Amino acid sequence: MEDMIHMDRAMSTQQDIKISARNVQVYYGDTHAIKDVSVEIDDKTVTAFIGPSGCGKSTFLRCINRMNDTIDIARVTGDIRIDNEDIYDPKVDPVQLRAKVGMVFQKPNPFPKSIYDNVAYGPKIHGLARNKADLDEIVEKSLRKAALWNEAKDRLDAPGTGLSGGQQQRLCIARAIATAPEVLLMDEPCSALDPIATAQVEELIDELRQSFSVVIVTHSMQQAARVSQKTAFFHLGNLVEYDDTDKIFTNPQDPRTESYISGRIG
Amino acid sequence: MQSLTTPLFLIFALAVIGYYLAKSRAMQVAGGDIRGLVSLPHQHALNTALATVVPPTAAVLLFALYGRFADTGPSWLFTLVIMGLGVTGFALSLIGIKTNSRARIFAERWILGLLIFASSIAVMTTIGIVFSMLFETFNFFGQYDWRDFFFSLTWSPNFRGNSDLGIIPLLWGTLYVSFIALVFAVPVGLFAAIYLSEYASPRMRSIAKPAIEVLAGIPTIVYGLFALITVGPLLRDYFAEPMGLGQSASSVMTAGLVMGIMLIPFVSSLSDDIINAVPQAMRDGSLGLGATPSETIRQVVIPAALPGIVGAILLAASRAIGETMIVVLGAGAAARLSLNPFEAMTTVTVKIVSQLTGDTDFASPETLVAFALGLTLFVITLGLNVFALYIVRKYREQYE
Ligand SMILES: Nc1ncnc2c1ncn2[C@@H]1O[C@H](COP(=O)(O)OP(=O)(O)OP(=O)(O)O)[C@@H](O)[C@H]1O
Ligand SMILES: [Mg+2]
Secondary structure, three states: OHHHHHHHHHHOOOOOEEEEEEEEEEEEOOEEEEEEEEEEEEOOOEEEEEOOOOOOHHHHHHHHOOHHHHOOOEEEEEEEEEOOEEOOOOOOOHHHHHHHEEEEOOOOOOOOOEHHHHHHHHHHHOOOOOOHHHHHHHHHHHHHHOOOHHHHHHHOOOEHHHOOHHHHHHHHHHHHHHOOOOEEEEEOOOOOOOHHHHHHHHHHHHHHOOOOEEEEEOOOHHHHHHHOOEEEEEEOOEEEEEEEHHHHHHOOOOHHHHHHHOOOOO | OOOOHHHHHHHHHHHHHHHHHHHHHHHHHHOOOHHHOOOOHHHHHHHHHHHHHHHHHHHHHHHHHOOOOOOOOOOHHHHHHHHHHHHHHHHHHHHOOOOOOOHHHHHHHHHHHHHHHHHHHHHHHHHHHHHHHHHHHHHHHHHOOHHHHHHOOOEEOOOOOOOEEOOHHHHHHHHHHHHHHHHHHHHHHHHHHHHHHHHOOHHHHHHHHHHHHHHHHOOHHHHHHHHHHHHHHHHHHHHHOOOOOOOOOOOHHHHHHHHHHHHHHHHHHHHHHHHHOOOHHHHHHHHHOOOOHHHHHHHHHHHHHHHHHHHHHHHHHHHHHHOOHHHHHHHOOOOOOOOOOOOOOOOHHHHHHHHHOOOOOOOOHHHHHHHHHHHHHHHHHHHHHHHHHHHHHHHHHHHO
């Protein structure tokens, strides 16, 4: 499998730019959480955000689908474009944007509904299923992709909140992919998963890359190296280095990147 | 008559003395090094104070509860006994202070005992109320046929005897008024709560929430006056008379609407707290999937908050059923079985009051019926609460 991924990676040069951020600043009240970050994220690519805890990975990720709008004290400036359209333009409807840019949150947040209804929530709202059979199919496919089907198929009516932490995490992944977003933002999607489930989710990420772009926040260097083609290293709100994953891990340009990946800071 | 004030005061003084004595004795026993003690000095102190105070106080309260003081007051013997209890507890716990004594555990037990005692007072009182009502109700049914009480469709008490005391017209009035009040208060209160918790800016919220809660502070008699002089005539002149539904200013509609206004802050304030308690992560999850704010509220926030909201509504219903003043002034005092909301009717609570005021002797069915009415009301609200618990529990099982 490793070989295959490497081959894919070699083929996938020269991409279109999906998301382009320029001079993004984020403030929480007086805290300057993201400092002048500019980055271009390619289409049909997995991009990994790495960096020590509290450096602003989640904050930046939440800018891309305007989830920071829900935090009263958060203020975002700068320019973020998806498909060359300014997403902070007053004419843009954040609801539509979020249908296009899905998100898996850092903390699993299943709804107090059944497993089935959790996954069916997005498709129902967006009218993606013509009938019950359609919906059933979407739910099954999403749960299978998120590697939860075998555990959940006999208890689809059981509450999603009754699952274990790792199962909830996969339920939230299933819920996010059920709406078929164009961009998927995943904030530490494997933090509570065992190696087997992690491998399955990574497989899913690789599969999603065929049609979407995926941005993943991770604390595992190995995971970043395994799944991503591009890696961005954040430190204290700054984007320190952004390059091909291979290059970041074998030949980092910035001394801070070097010391982080070799385990000296963080 | 012998007052218990002095002995109880002495016991409390003894407890305070015991507190400090125990503390210093514990230090002394430890030889100045408290690490040598199994329980700390303040735990010994607490144990001594509680051992001094609790048994005599409990004895006094128990005797009072069983009405032993009613005619004679506490005897000399009783006073001696409680003083003895206090001194014994004081002495035993002081003597018991050793390096390895487990005063910490005893102190915890005293506190546990106190808490259990407090909760049993609440339970006992409820049971006591029910029994006193039951007793009078039995008296009533000894003089009046229960079938007539529950099934007769007329209410016309007559103090010279030979009354018709059917509860149905009164119950009908109660339920009709409460129904109108809830139909009005629940949507308004709930929508206000949703606006306040989900849409209002913090500034708006800080103004609107107290403003709504002011409604809860208005005495119900003032609401009653409002119903009598404003709402009643208004409804009569603009709705009832033009529609040919009656000429009465007192009506079920008047009382129901005003009671609904009174209930708005109950529903909205409780629901607002409950909706606020739904974690933000839940909303984020829904918004992150591209749901609109109103879809998020309808499909995620409200279902998550539902047990609490149902509780709030049932609480409001209990208030409505027990309300008296607004009904007296708003709906009138005529017992009537009618569907027309613009007609005067009356409720169970109003009749309880009117049966017990004035020249009453507590032996005639006309006064005793008040207790049967009260008990019936109690059973209804109890049933409502049990039903609420059932719904909440069922819902919890499903979702948590
Ligand atoms: N809602 C908020 N209100 C105020 N400050 C916040 C909020 N969310 C994040 N911050 C601050 O912004 C900074 C970046 O936080 P962020 O959550 O983006 O870090 P992170 O890189 O995702 O960390 P982790 O790896 O631990 O998840 C931190 O200093 C944090 O204290
Ligand atoms: Mg984070």
